[in-house]
Amino acid sequence: xxxxxxxxxxxxxxxxxxxxxxxxxxxxxxxxxxxxxxxxxxxxxxxxxxxxxxxxxxxxxxxxxxxxxxxxxxxxxxxxxxxxxxxxxxxxxxxxxxxxxxxxxxxxxxxxxxxxxxxxxxxxxxxxxxxxxxxxxxx
Amino acid sequence: xxxxxxxxxxxxxxxxxxxxxxxxxxxxxxxxxxxxxxxxxxxxxxxxxxxxxxxxxxxxxxxxxxxxxxxxxxxxxxxxxxxxxxxxxxxxxxxxxxxxxxxxxxxxxxxxxxxxxxxxxxxxxxxxxxxxxxxxxxxxxxxxxxxxxxxxxxxxxxxxxxxxxxxxxxxxxxxxxxxxxxxxxxxxxxxxxxxxxxxxxxxxxxxxxxxxxxxxxxxxxxxxxxxxxxxxxxxxxxxxxxxxxxxxxxxxxxxxxxxxxxxxxxxxxxxxxxxxxxxxxxxxxxxxxxxxxxxxxxxxxxxxxxxxxx
Numbered sequence: 390x391x392x393x394x395x396x397x398x399x400x401x402x403x404x405x406x407x408x409x410x411x412x413x414x415x416x417x418x419x420x421x422x423x424x425x426x427x428x429x430x431x432x433x434x435x436x437x438x439x440x441x442x443x444x445x446x447x448x449x450x451x452x453x454x455x456x457x458x459x460x461x462x463x464x465x466x467x468x469x470x471x472x473x474x475x476x477x478x479x480x481x482x483x484x485x486x487x488x489x490x491x492x493x494x495x496x497x498x499x500x501x502x503x504x505x506x507x508x509x510x511x512x513x514x515x516x517x518x519x520x521x522x523x524x525x526x527x528x
Numbered sequence: 529x530x531x532x533x534x535x536x537x538x539x540x541x542x543x544x545x546x547x548x549x550x551x552x553x554x555x556x557x558x559x560x561x562x563x564x565x566x567x568x569x570x571x572x573x574x575x576x577x578x579x580x581x582x583x584x585x586x587x588x589x590x591x592x593x594x595x596x597x598x599x600x601x602x603x604x605x606x607x608x609x610x611x612x613x614x615x616x617x618x619x620x621x622x623x624x625x626x627x628x629x630x631x632x633x634x635x636x637x638x639x640x641x642x643x644x645x646x647x648x649x650x651x652x653x654x655x656x657x658x659x660x661x662x663x664x665x666x667x668x669x670x671x672x673x674x675x676x677x678x679x680x681x682x683x684x685x686x687x688x689x690x691x692x693x694x695x696x697x698x699x700x701x702x703x704x705x706x707x708x709x710x711x712x713x714x715x716x717x718x719x720x721x722x723x724x725x726x727x728x729x730x731x732x733x734x735x736x737x738x739x740x741x742x743x744x745x746x747x748x749x750x751x752x753x754x755x756x757x758x759x760x761x762x763x764x765x766x767x768x769x770x771x772x773x774x775x776x777x778x779x780x781x782x783x784x785x786x787x788x789x790x791x792x793x794x795x796x797x798x799x800x801x802x803x804x805x806x807x808x809x810x811x812x813x814x815x816x817x818x819x820x821x822x823x824x825x826x827x828x829x830x831x832x833x834x835x836x837x838x
Contacts, residue, residue, distance in 0.1 A: 401573075410571035414564070416557075416596035419624070431623040432660055432691035440626035441592055442571065448589035449574040457578045461588040465630040 390492045390514060396454045396482035401446060403438065403476040403500065411442025438472035443506050447496055450480045451510045459514045462491065466508035476500040485509070490516050538619075542652045542664065545612045549648055550668045554604030556594045556643035560586050565639070568593065585636035591672060591680045592631070594643040609649060612666065613688065620690040621663040628667075628685035634678050641674045650683070663689025698772040700824050709736040711750065719821045721753040721831050723797055734797035753793050755819030757833060759803065760792040762811050772824075773802070787811040791833050799831075806835030 401407075412422035417439045420427035428436045447466055452459050472478055480498045491513045498506040558564065565586050569579055572587075579587055586594075597603065637643070653665035670682040705713050712735070715722035724733045728745035739746045765773070766785045773786045787808040792798045803811045804822065817833035824830060 407571065410567075414568040414571040415590070415593045416598040418599050421623075421625075430691075440629050441589075444589045444592075444629050444631070445568060445572040445574070445587065448587055449572050449576070452574070452576045452578070457576050460636075461633055463630075463632045464589055465628075467628045468626065 390455075390484055390487050390490075392484055392487055394484040396450070396484075396494065399450050399453070399480040401478045401480065401498075403472045403474060403478055405436065405474040408436055408438050408442070408472070408474060411445065412439050415439060415441035415445070417441055433471065433473075435473045438505075440466070440468055443468060443472070443498070446478075446480065447498070447506065447508065447510060450482065450496065451494060451512050454482070455512055455514045459512050461510065461512055463511040464508065465510075466496070466506050468506055469504040470500060470502035472500060472505050473502075476502065476505075478505050480506075482510075490514055539654065542612070542615070545608055545649050546651055547648065548608035549606035549646070550609040551595075551602070551604045551645060551647035551670065552606045554595060554602075554645040554647065556645075557596070557598060557600065558594075560594060560637045560639050560641040560643065562639050564593070565590070585638055588633040588636065588680070589631065590637070591633065592629070592670075592682050592684070594637065595645050595670060595672065595682075604645075606647075609647075609668075612649065612652070616664060616666075616688040621661075621688040623661065623663075623689050623691050625660060625687050625689070626684065627665065627687050628683070630683040631680060633680045635674075635680075637674065637679055641679075643672055643674060643679070644676075645670050645672045647671075656687075658687065658689065659692070660687070661689040661692040663687050698770075700772045700828060700830070702828070708738050712736045715750070715752075716821070716829060716831060719829075721755065721793075721819055722750040723753055723793070723795055724748045725751050732795055732797050734793075734799055751795065753795055753819065756794040757791045757817050757819070759811060759813055759815040759817060759833075760790045760798055761813060762787050762789040762803070764788075764808050764811070784808070789817070789833065791817055801830075802832045803835050804832050811835065 409423045421431055421433060422436055422439045425435050444464060444466060448461055448464055478498045478500045482494045482496045484492050485495045486493045494510045496508050496510055565579055568587060568590055574587060578585055647668050647670040650667040650669050655662060655664060665685055665687050667685045671678060672680045703713060712722055724736050725748060726740035726745055727747040727749055729740060729743040731740055731742040764785050764787050785808045787803045789801060789803045789811060790798050791801055803817060816836040818836055820832055820834045821829050822832050
């Protein structure tokens with residue numbers, strides 16, 4: 390872990406299935422995440438990904454990179470452009486600060502509409518266990 | 529009360545909810561469990577081995593999922609929070625979207641953990657206008673505990689808003705069809721561009737007219753255009769903006785400039801149409817174009833010309 394280290398980008402195809410599966414796995418039954426008609430009535434062109442799924446994808450992106458011993462301490466995200474079916478979101482990350490075995494990674498997820506998610510993740514990767522990591526499989 | 533006083537009273541009424549509870553003595557619908565963890569990991573495509581097998585932990589980002597009411601609804605929601613949401617509903621802010629999520633994880637959650645939570649309304653924003661509509665940001669903070677011990681905190685911001693009224697898509701003007709030009713529009717319906725030909729002197733004419741401008745004869749038949757042509761002349765319309773003429777070539781509802789071309793067909797006649805597939809500022813005299821029929825709405829198909837790359 391070093392300041393400025395860039396994580397390999399993760400390309401996430403935004404399918405209707407991912408949006409609905411993510412909403413249900415997070416127990417979010419808001420109609421805008423599974424019912425296109427209801428989404429349109431509320432001013433959106435189609436269903437869109439819920440924030441809990443985005444949060445889960447950001448967490449996965451970080452642990453994919455730092456491996457199974459990585460411990461998530463904090464995930465803070467802000468949503469911008471929605472993720473609609475047919476979009477492709479590319480997650481990117483840069484290590485912003487390192488304090489001992491803990492790093493803050495700045496994360497950006499963009500799709501064709503703009504910035505879907507911006508935020509930071511604080512992650513601890515225990516010393517000595519870093520060599521045995523099996524992560525880095527993002528892609 | 530005047531309008532300002534009414535606004536102030538409303539703002540104060542919303543502000544009064546800050547610090548009041550959003551959920552009291554909430555209990556997770558299910559204990560932390562392996563099946564829900566698996567469903568989550570499958571949805572996210574998360575193959576982290578830390579989330580499976582003996583000693584598994586739940587993905588930390590699931591924190592909020594354990595507190596969700598699901599289809600059964602939120603049984604622990606505090607009256608203050610219900611009131612605030614109802615108040616915003618009454619103000620027309622019936623739609624909701626989450627904008628921020630900030631989670632801190634104090635200890636991992638494991639299958640079998642029984643989750644308890646309390647939530648407080650941290651802030652209610654002033655009225656904000658966003659792309660989605662006008663509304664209020666409401667921020668709550670939830671403390672999640674297991675056996676009385678803090679496992680994580682979860683700060684969540686939603687926008688309660690009145691959906692912006694979407695203008696119906698602007699439509700192109702309808703063609704005026706009469707007995708002199710009906711044959712032309714019959715051809716368009718069949719995706720054929722028909723040119724009139726005088727049966728007396730064989731002169732081609734376009735647009736369609738009742739008689740031949742060369743010999744005056746009223747009799748005619750038609751020749752189908754091959755579809756090849758070149759830009760004979762063009763203008764670029766900048767003002768006034770007219771979304772119906774540009775929306776199909778630009779982002780939704782964009783009303784930018786567009787090119788109107790006088791196209792000389794291979795058969796020699798000229799017609800006014802649009803050049804598509806080429807940015808308006810790249811259209812040039814002499815540019816080769818090819819006929820294409822485009823559907824603009826459920827009842828309107830028009831012949832337009834696709835610019836052909838040099």
